[in-house]
Amino acid sequence: MGNKYTGKIFGVEILSIILGLIFLVPFYYVISNSLKPFSEILTSTSALPKVLQFENYVNAFEKLDFLKVFSNSLIITVASNIVLVVFCSMAAYMLVRTKKKISNIIFMTFVAAMIIPFQSIMIPLIKTAGSLHLLNSIWGLVIMYLGFGSGMTIFLYHGFIKGIPVELEEAAIIDGCSRFGVFWRIVFPLLKPITVTTVILNSLWIWNDFLLPSLVLQNPELRTIPLATFFFFGQYTKQWDLALAALMIGIVPLLIFFFAMQKHIIKGITSGSIK
Amino acid sequence: MNSQNNIEKVGEASLSPRKQIKTKESISSSRKKKWKDAGLFSLFVGPVFLAFAVIVLIPFFTGIYYSFTDWNGVTGNVKWVGLENFKYLFTEDKQFQASFLLTIKYTVITIILTNVIGFGLALLVTQKLKTSNILRTVFFMPNLLGGLLLGFIWQFIFVKGFASIGQVTGIPFFNLAWLGDEHTAFWGIIIVSIWQGAGYIMIIYIAALQNVPQELIEAAKIDGANRWKILRHITMPLVAPAVTICLFLTISSSFKVFDVNLSLTNGGPFKSTEMLALNIYTEAFVNNRYGLGEAKALIFFIVVAAISIIQVTYNKKKEVES
Numbered sequence: 001m002g003n004k005y006t007g008k009i010f011g012v013e014i015l016s017i018i019l020g021l022i023f024l025v026p027f028y029y030v031i032s033n034s035l036k037p038f039s040e041i042l043t044s045t046s047a048l049p050k051v052l053q054f055e056n057y058v059n060a061f062e063k064l065d066f067l068k069v070f071s072n073s074l075i076i077t078v079a080s081n082i083v084l085v086v087f088c089s090m091a092a093y094m095l096v097r098t099k100k101k102i103s104n105i106i107f108m109t110f111v112a113a114m115i116i117p118f119q120s121i122m123i124p125l126i127k128t129a130g131s132l133h134l135l136n137s138i139w140g141l142v143i144m145y146l147g148f149g150s151g152m153t154i155f156l157y158h159g160f161i162k163g164i165p166v167e168l169e170e171a172a173i174i175d176g177c178s179r180f181g182v183f184w185r186i187v188f189p190l191l192k193p194i195t196v197t198t199v200i201l202n203s204l205w206i207w208n209d210f211l212l213p214s215l216v217l218q219n220p221e222l223r224t225i226p227l228a229t230f231f232f233f234g235q236y237t238k239q240w241d242l243a244l245a246a247l248m249i250g251i252v253p254l255l256i257f258f259f260a261m262q263k264h265i266i267k268g269i270t271s272g273s274i275k
Numbered sequence: 276m277n278s279q280n281n282i283e284k285v286g287e288a289s290l291s292p293r294k295q296i297k298t299k300e301s302i303s304s305s306r307k308k309k310w311k312d313a314g315l316f317s318l319f320v321g322p323v324f325l326a327f328a329v330i331v332l333i334p335f336f337t338g339i340y341y342s343f344t345d346w347n348g349v350t351g352n353v354k355w356v357g358l359e360n361f362k363y364l365f366t367e368d369k370q371f372q373a374s375f376l377l378t379i380k381y382t383v384i385t386i387i388l389t390n391v392i393g394f395g396l397a398l399l400v401t402q403k404l405k406t407s408n409i410l411r412t413v414f415f416m417p418n419l420l421g422g423l424l425l426g427f428i429w430q431f432i433f434v435k436g437f438a439s440i441g442q443v444t445g446i447p448f449f450n451l452a453w454l455g456d457e458h459t460a461f462w463g464i465i466i467v468s469i470w471q472g473a474g475y476i477m478i479i480y481i482a483a484l485q486n487v488p489q490e491l492i493e494a495a496k497i498d499g500a501n502r503w504k505i506l507r508h509i510t511m512p513l514v515a516p517a518v519t520i521c522l523f524l525t526i527s528s529s530f531k532v533f534d535v536n537l538s539l540t541n542g543g544p545f546k547s548t549e550m551l552a553l554n555i556y557t558e559a560f561v562n563n564r565y566g567l568g569e570a571k572a573l574i575f576f577i578v579v580a581a582i583s584i585i586q587v588t589y590n591k592k593k594e595v596e597s
Contacts, residue, residue: 005403005405009402009403009404012402012404013402013404013405013406015399016399016400016404016406016410017406018411019396019399019410019414020414023413023417023470024413025432025436026417026428026432026436027416027428029431029432029435029436030428033431041435042435043434044439045439046439046443076321087322088323088467089325090320090322090323091319091322091323092321092574094315094316094319095319095320098312106324107333109298112333113327113331113332114581115579115584116335116579117531117552117572117575118531118574118582119531119555119572120335120338120572120573121330121331121334121335121338121572122334122556122559122572123334123338123559123565123568124333124334124337124341124569124574125330125334126331126336127334128334128337134328142328143462146323146327146330147327147329147330147331148330150327151327151331154323170307178314180318181317203470208420208421208424209504210421210422210423210534210537211419211533211534211556215312215560219595224419229424233538235426238358240431240435243431244431247424247428248425251420251424254419254420255416255419256564258416258419260315262412265412265419266403266415266478269479270478270479270482
């Protein structure tokens with residue numbers, strides 16, 4: 001592992017690039033075939049498209065009602081992130097700063113509940129949600145994401161806030177700042193690194209989630225991207241030209257998000273997994 | 276020790292001397308303070324705890340109750356049936372038993388392959404390669420897309436892509452029935468899961484590998500150790516904690532596999548690839564047997580909880596030792 005670029009390292013490089021290409025092959029197939037007419041997909045699946053044509057995309061975009069679907073996904077993801085950040089950072093702050101038994105009990109409840117798999121809750125949840133009028137409503141879904149995301153988010157904030165010295169806050173209180181003001185004006189800005197981590201982890205989870213929205217949002221008007229893709233695939237089975245273009249349309253926003261936030265995503269995953 | 280963090284000390288009371296003379300006035304003001312603190316506490320913690328209780332806690336406990344009933348979700352009357360559901364699951368429900376065994380088999384194969392491949396990729400991209408950064412991105416990228424989209428992408432690869440490669444190259448591997456046959460369909464799910472998970476695991480292993488001190492490796496080299504020996508006797512022991520983390524991460528995520536299962540095979544052909552999470556879903560929302568579905572979900576929870584508890588205690592023990 002010296003600093004020289006030796007023949008051996010060159011060999012490793014070639015091997016790695018081949019592996020990287022194998023990883024990319026599925027993307028190649030989806031992208032190149034999404035640009036072909038249906039007959040060409042059937043006859044020459046592996047070849048590059050003879051002529052680039054974006055008709056499939058135009059069709060899929062309309063049939064998916066993509067603008068609607070995309071804005072549903074966006075509203076749900078953004079709103080859930082806002083409520084998660086606001087309420088979980090506040091709760092974690094109070095739980096850290098209040099040295100009482102009750103804080104510990106509440107914190108441990110949040111953490112312990114993280115091990116409950118979604119499938120163990122979903123059946124009664126849908127019943128409870130029905131009687132609380134949370135079904136078929138984007139806001140109902142957002143409240144559910146607040147409930148499901150709270151364990152992880154509070155856990156991450158809790159660990160971070162423990163490392164923040166309390167002296168700053170005490171000085172502000174002496175200056176006559178309220179507890180609420182202290183949190184929002186002094187503590188919250190210090191939480192930025194962990195806020196970025198939680199927002200990234202929660203965004204990827206909520207944006208890609210299928211099962212919960214499929215149970216909550218039965219009205220086609222409210223469908224998110226994974227839901228719309230699912231129904232699209234069901235409806236246009238074996239119509240690969242449309243289905244592949246629809247898939248690509250669903251993938252593009254994620255890729256843009258990834259390339260814009262790449263450094264933060266990698267950092268977030270590393271710190272989020274080693275808990 | 277943390278008395279300066281104590282809530283009673285923050286606010287006005289913190290200005291008063293530590294040993295207070297208990298006059299009537301100070302008692303009433305400290306009582307007022309207590310109420311104010313309790314109010315603030317509920318203002319900060321209350322909203323999220325309420326959502327958490329309604330969305331997670333209450334359904335969890337009512338779910339345990341329903342697993343002992345014959346609830347079908349439609350009619351209002353729910354009859355207590357004791358352990359009937361569980362008896363049925365373990366004696367008569369062959370599909371549930373098959374799903375359970377299949378999920379265990381899938382979990383074991385997936386965690387081994389994902390970790391081996393993820394570790395291998397991490398080793399490769401931590402060499403001094405010119406393309407190291409691009410390759411990290413490439414290996415990680417599939418992880419971004421949710422299981423649902425990944426399953427659909429691979430549906431096309433298995434159905435059309437493999438057939439086409441098989442036609443061109445004649446390699447028998449690509450000419451298998453894949454999603455049409457129960458064994459290859461099962462391996463199809465594993466391939467997609469590895470494609471999704473290896474990059475994620477790689478990120479964690481990269482972080483661990485970068486923490487291995489270079490001096491140790493240099494010293495071993497001077498002592499005449501070859502690459503393999505360095506890997507076996509220096510790198511591997513030092514990244515062992517990361518291995519534990521990754522193993523448990525992959526155990527619980529593999530055991531809970533749902534999206535890929537649904538979009539790639541939907542349990543087919545003939546329910547032969549229906550794993551536990553999908554089996555619970557079908558029982559509840561397709562067959563409308565909610566009570567039975569809840570009984571399955573309770574067993575599912577117990578297994579997942581057991582894995583997590585073992586994980587936590589094991590990690591704690593490790594921390595103490597090191």
